[in-house]
Amino acid sequence: MKAMSSVTSATPATIKRFEPAKAIVGAGLLLLALVVFIDASQLPPPPAAGVGPSAGMRFVAVLLAVLGVGHLVVAVRRGTAEAAAQREPMNWKAVGCVLAGLLALMAALQLQLGFVLGATVLFIATARGFGERRVLRSAAIGLVLNLLVYAFFAKALSLGLPGGPLERLVFG
Structure with a gap:
């Protein structure tokens, strides 16, 4: 009589999964990339020397x-049942902080308060969403980084x- 052996695997079972939310985000990003690329192609050509405005876009x-x-x-990737079970739930508070920062950036730009102020508020909100509790430290770091970005x-x-x-004060 054959001895029955139980098959045990050292690795967890691979499962197939499809995550429609990630697929929708991916398709949206590809569509946005196409729109930005088409928009960039309609900008004037670069000057004889240097980088034109379309390069960044x-x-x-x-x-x-x-x-x-x-x-x-x-x-569409394959994952393990163990990895699927360990997935953390969505942190809606963090998402809300980042979205609030984006809305603040849009409001600052609409109210002509400038890029540096709006982007600094976005930096603070994003840092807060990722768990940073020291708001003044985030504000200082964000302000310096955004002044450098603006200058560049x-x-x-x-x-x-x-x-x-603020930009007029610092850069004249």
């Missing part, structure tokens, strides 16, 4: 496309970012 379009493909790959784009690349009172 094309770079953003490529990054959005890479993110979109990554989301689609994750949406507005002064070094001569691209127009929305300026406000």
Whole structure:
């Protein structure tokens, strides 16, 4: 009589899963990349020397496309039952903090308060969403980083970012 042996695997069972939310986000990112790329192609050509205004937008379009493909790959990948069971639930408070920061950035730009102020508020909200409790530290770091970003784009690349009172004070 044959001895029956139980088959035990050292690795957890692989399961197939499809995550429609990630697929929708991936498709949305790919669509956004296409829109940005088409919009960039309608900008005037670069001057004889230097980088034109479309270079940054094309770079953003490529990054959005890479993110979109990554989301689609994750949406259809194979995973383990153990990994699926350990997935953490959505942190809606963190998502709300980041969305509030984005709304604050849009409001700051609409009210002509400037890029630096709006982006600093976004930085603070994002840091808060990721669990940072020291608001003044986040504000200082965000302010310095956003002043550097503004200086790079507005002064070094001569691209127009929305300026406000703070930008006029610092950069004249």
